[in-house]
Amino acid sequence: MRKIVVTSGKGGVGKTTVVAELGRRLAEMGYKVVAVDGDVGLNNLDVVTAIDMRVVYDISDVVMGKCRPFQALVQDSQSSMRILPSSRDSTLLTAQAFGRVIDSLFEFDFVLIDCPAGIEQGFHRAVSCSNEAIVVTTPSISSIRDADKVIGLLSSYNMCDTALVVNRVRADMVAKGEMVGAKDVGALLHLPVIGVIPEDDMITTFQQLGSVPRGALSNKAYDLLASNVAKRSKIFCDIVYKRRWLKRR
Numbered sequence: 001m002r003k004i005v006v007t008s009g010k011g012g013v014g015k016t017t018v019v020a021e022l023g024r025r026l027a028e029m030g031y032k033v034v035a036v037d038g039d040v041g042l043n044n045l046d047v048v049t050a051i052d053m054r055v056v057y058d059i060s061d062v063v064m065g066k067c068r069p070f071q072a073l074v075q076d077s078q079s080s081m082r083i084l085p086s087s088r089d090s091t092l093l094t095a096q097a098f099g100r101v102i103d104s105l106f107e108f109d110f111v112l113i114d115c116p117a118g119i120e121q122g123f124h125r126a127v128s129c130s131n132e133a134i135v136v137t138t139p140s141i142s143s144i145r146d147a148d149k150v151i152g153l154l155s156s157y158n159m160c161d162t163a164l165v166v167n168r169v170r171a172d173m174v175a176k177g178e179m180v181g182a183k184d185v186g187a188l189l190h191l192p193v194i195g196v197i198p199e200d201d202m203i204t205t206f207q208q209l210g211s212v213p214r215g216a217l218s219n220k221a222y223d224l225l226a227s228n229v230a231k232r233s234k235i236f237c238d239i240v241y242k243r244r245w246l247k248r249r
């Protein structure tokens with residue numbers, strides 16, 4: 001079982017989207033995947049996977065013994081991925097209790113944990129039970145700075161692997177020197193970039209409906225991210241930049 005936390009420091013950079021889209025692709029590749037919503041109180045994973053109307057139990061119910069972990073899992077609307085919904089109340093959800101629930105999901109190949117923004121208790125809870133981390137950042141300076149802080153903190157946890165996903169990249173702005181390129185973000189943060197996700201209006205539009213269409217600009221980029229994660233490879237591939245560059249010639 002690979003336990004991968006998706007974290008960022010800064011809020012709103014795309015953690016939940018990465019968990020949903022990466023999880024779906026890993027599930028389509030035949031892996032058994034469970035996505036755990038670690039964002040207690042501000043949960044969104046249930047909405048972006050369109051399972052919110054089908055939630056019966058949540059992670060707190062599992063901790064309190066009201067149900068078994070498998071009873072709380074809900075199947076994603078688009079794939080075989082399962083989702084363990086977050087609770088509204090974090091009182092009983094200590095890092096140890098959270099870790100025990102995660103470990104009880106040992107039948108899965110991948111446990112993807114959607115970390116809350118910030119570096120407080122919720123961050124500690126999500127990170128301490130994981131053994132790999134994906135740090136999501138956008139190319140903005142504030143997001144890169146927060147990612148840098150988080151990467152520093154991750155070094156005190158037991159991570160066997162940490163890698164970067166650069167989200168919301170605009171190739172036109174990178175080409176004009178108005179945005180930092182994904183490769184440079186990786187160099188600044190001293191981490192391998194395993195995913196470069198373009199800015200994609202279809203994500204914003206369709207995510208609220210629970211599924212991003214396969215024709216979306218970001219689709220291929222997510223396929224490449226999933227391939228890197230599944231194979232534990234670190235292949236850098238900025239497809240949008242390449243496509244723009246070829247068109248210009």
Ligand SMILES: Nc1ncnc2c1ncn2[C@@H]1O[C@H](COP(=O)(O)OP(=O)(O)OP(=O)(O)O)[C@@H](O)[C@H]1O
Nearest residue numbers: 011012013014015016017117168198199200203204
């Ligand atoms: N590549 C993208 N292109 C365009 N919009 C995106 C992209 N990725 C994510 N978004 C949008 O950005 C917003 C924030 O994404 P998301 O909820 O995944 O971030 P988050 O890091 O989980 O936020 P929080 O810290 O609040 O949990 C959403 O409206 C989502 O649709």
Ligand SMILES: [Mg+2]
Nearest residue numbers: 015016039044
């Ligand atoms: Mg989120």
